Amino acid sequence: MKRKLAVGAVLSASAVLASAIQVSAGIAQAAPSPVGQSAAAQHRGEILALADSQAPAAGRALGVSGQEKLVVKDAIVDADGTRHLRYERTFAGLPVLGGDLVVHQDAKGNVKSQDRAVQGSIAPASLTPKLSADQAAAKATGSVQATVGIARDKDEVALASVGSTGAPKLVVWAASGTPRLAYQTVVEGVRADGTPSSQRLVTDAATGEVLSTHEEIQTANAAGTGNGVFVGSVPLTTNYTGSTYELKDATRGGQYTVDLKNRKNGSGTLYTDADNAWGTGSISSGQSAAVDAQFGAAATWDYYKNSFGRLGIRGDGVGAYSRVHYGSGYVNAFWSDQCFCMTYGDGASNTHPLTELDVAGHEMTHGVTANTAGLNYSGESGGLNEATSDIFGTMVEFSANLAKDTPDYLIGELININGNGTPLRYMDKPSKDGGSADSWSSSVGSLDVHYSSGVANHFFYLLAEGSGAKTINGVSYNSPTSNGSTLTGIGRDKAAQIWYRALTVYMTSTTNYKGARTATLSAAADLYGNGSAEYNAVAAAWSGVNVN
Incomplete structure (x- = not known):
C-alpha cells in the first residue's frame, strides 16, 4: 500500500x-x-x-x-x-x-x-x-x-x-x-x-x-592526530589496515566517521588517510569536520565510561557512527536511533559545519535517554529530555577541556547558528534566548521542548554553580532564583552524578518536573545520604526554579 x-x-x-x-x-x-x-x-x-x-x-x-x-x-x-x-x-x-x-x-x-x-x-x-x-x-x-x-x-x-x-x-x-x-x-x-x-x-x-x-530524529537547533574546525589539535585512535589508516576506533566500540559527500542518503564512505594525520583545521579540508565528529564521539564515550561506567550509548559496548557533510547548506545536526548514528550538516553556504563538541554530546545523549528513562518528547517530559542532552553535552565539553573550545554553560556557542554570535541556549538564565523558561509555571508543558527545557537547565546550573554573578573560564554568568534565595553549588560532577542516577534509576517515560524533583532527591539520598548537604542543595535548587 x-x-x-x-x-x-x-x-x-x-x-x-x-x-x-x-x-x-x-x-x-x-x-x-x-x-x-x-x-x-x-x-x-x-x-x-x-x-x-x-x-x-x-x-x-x-x-x-x-x-x-x-x-x-x-x-x-x-x-x-x-x-x-x-x-x-x-x-x-x-x-x-x-x-x-x-x-x-x-x-x-x-x-x-x-x-x-x-x-x-x-x-x-x-x-x-x-x-x-x-x-x-x-x-x-x-x-x-x-x-x-x-x-x-x-x-x-x-x-x-x-x-x-x-x-x-x-x-x-x-x-x-x-x-x-x-x-x-x-x-x-x-x-x-x-x-x-x-x-x-x-x-x-x-x-x-x-x-x-x-x-524520532532529534536535532540540535539547532594514535593518530587530528586538527578539527572546533576541537583544534587532538589525538585520535585509528585503525591501520596494513596499507592505509581508517577513521575507526576499535577501543571505543568500533565507532567510525564517514563522508556523505553532500548526499542525504546512504551510509557514506569511511574516511581513510595515508599518514594518520587528519584535517588541517580549515573548513576547506573535508577531513577537519570529520575530526570534530570522531573526537566528539570519543569524548562522549569517554565521559559516560569514566563518569558512570557506561560503555556506549546503549551501555552494550557498541559504538555509534558519525556522518559528516550531509546535504548542501544544511544548518543542523541530528541523532537517529534508527541508524544509531550522528549526522552533521555543513551549515550556511557549506562553510559553517555543525560539528561543535557540545552539539555532539547533546545529540548522542538523546540515545542514552531513549535507552534508559525513555522520556516522552512532548510536554514537561520532553523538556526534561532536551535538558538531559544539554546537561550532558555541557559535561562532555567540561570533561574534554579543550583549549579551542573553552568549557562553559552555553549551548552551541561556536556554531553561530543564529548568525549574530549568540549561543542557542543559556543554562544560567535560559530566558536570555528569548523563549526559554527560567522557572516552572503551569504553562511550561505547552512550550516547545527546547524552551521548556530551560527549567531543568537552570536547576542544573544552580545545583552545580549556585546563584548570583560569577565568572567561570572567562565567561560571565548571573543566575537568579525565582524565590529570591541565595544558593551555593555542589560542583558540576556531583550534580551530574545525581542527574544520571535519577535518569537511569527513577525517571520513567512520563516523568514531569514534580517527578524530576522526587527522582533527583532519591538519587541524592542514594549517593550522598538523606539530609546530606547535597540532598538539601537539590531541594533548594528545585525551589529556586519554582518546582516545590
Whole structure:
C-alpha cells in the first residue's frame, strides 16, 4: 500500500510495534575501574538475565494481572546488591505505551518500592478496533500532511514531503488518561531544510484521534592526530589496515566517521588517510569536520565510561557512527536511533559545519535517554529530555577541556547558528534566548521542548554553580532564583552524578518536573545520604526554579 500526497515526493513510511525494546545495563558507581568490553558485555547479560528471572515475582508483588507481562528493558545493581529493574509492559500481547516501570529490590529480591509511568489499570475497555489498519494509516498520514509547510516556532522546520506504506500495529495507549486500544504508525518524510523526518504517531483505534506524535530524529537547533574546525589539535585512535589508516576506533566500540559527500542518503564512505594525520583545521579540508565528529564521539564515550561506567550509548559496548557533510547548506545536526548514528550538516553556504563538541554530546545523549528513562518528547517530559542532552553535552565539553573550545554553560556557542554570535541556549538564565523558561509555571508543558527545557537547565546550573554573578573560564554568568534565595553549588560532577542516577534509576517515560524533583532527591539520598548537604542543595535548587 502506498499513498501519494499532493504535497510533494513520497517517501516510505513503516509501522512499528511500539519500537523495538532496547536493553542496556550498567553498574552505578562514582569512579568505575576500566572494564574490558567483553567482560562488560558478559556482566550486562548476567544483569539482564537476573532482571528477566525476577519479572514474574516482581509482577506478582505489583499486582500485575494475568494478561500483563513485564519485559526487561534495563537493569542496574548497586554495590550493596540493591536492584533497580526497568521493565516495559504488554497487555494481551500488545505493547503498552506508558506501561513502563522501575522495580527497586533489595539484594534478596524483596520489592522495596517502584516507580510507574502511570498508576492504575492499563486494561483498555476493548481489544477490538473499530477502525481498520488502512483507516488508521490514512488518519496518521493525514495528520502529518496537515503540518506540511507549517513551522510552529523558530526551532521547528516544516515538512516538505511525507508518505505512508504498510499497516499500523495495535498497541495500548496508557500514557495519559484512560487506557485505550490504539494504532502506532511511523510516517517518514523530509523536512523543508533537508532533515529527514520519522514521526511516530499513536491514534485511537476507535476514533482515529491523534493521541501522541513523536519526532524520532532529534536535532540540535539547532594514535593518530587530528586538527578539527572546533576541537583544534587532538589525538585520535585509528585503525591501520596494513596499507592505509581508517577513521575507526576499535577501543571505543568500533565507532567510525564517514563522508556523505553532500548526499542525504546512504551510509557514506569511511574516511581513510595515508599518514594518520587528519584535517588541517580549515573548513576547506573535508577531513577537519570529520575530526570534530570522531573526537566528539570519543569524548562522549569517554565521559559516560569514566563518569558512570557506561560503555556506549546503549551501555552494550557498541559504538555509534558519525556522518559528516550531509546535504548542501544544511544548518543542523541530528541523532537517529534508527541508524544509531550522528549526522552533521555543513551549515550556511557549506562553510559553517555543525560539528561543535557540545552539539555532539547533546545529540548522542538523546540515545542514552531513549535507552534508559525513555522520556516522552512532548510536554514537561520532553523538556526534561532536551535538558538531559544539554546537561550532558555541557559535561562532555567540561570533561574534554579543550583549549579551542573553552568549557562553559552555553549551548552551541561556536556554531553561530543564529548568525549574530549568540549561543542557542543559556543554562544560567535560559530566558536570555528569548523563549526559554527560567522557572516552572503551569504553562511550561505547552512550550516547545527546547524552551521548556530551560527549567531543568537552570536547576542544573544552580545545583552545580549556585546563584548570583560569577565568572567561570572567562565567561560571565548571573543566575537568579525565582524565590529570591541565595544558593551555593555542589560542583558540576556531583550534580551530574545525581542527574544520571535519577535518569537511569527513577525517571520513567512520563516523568514531569514534580517527578524530576522526587527522582533527583532519591538519587541524592542514594549517593550522598538523606539530609546530606547535597540532598538539601537539590531541594533548594528545585525551589529556586519554582518546582516545590
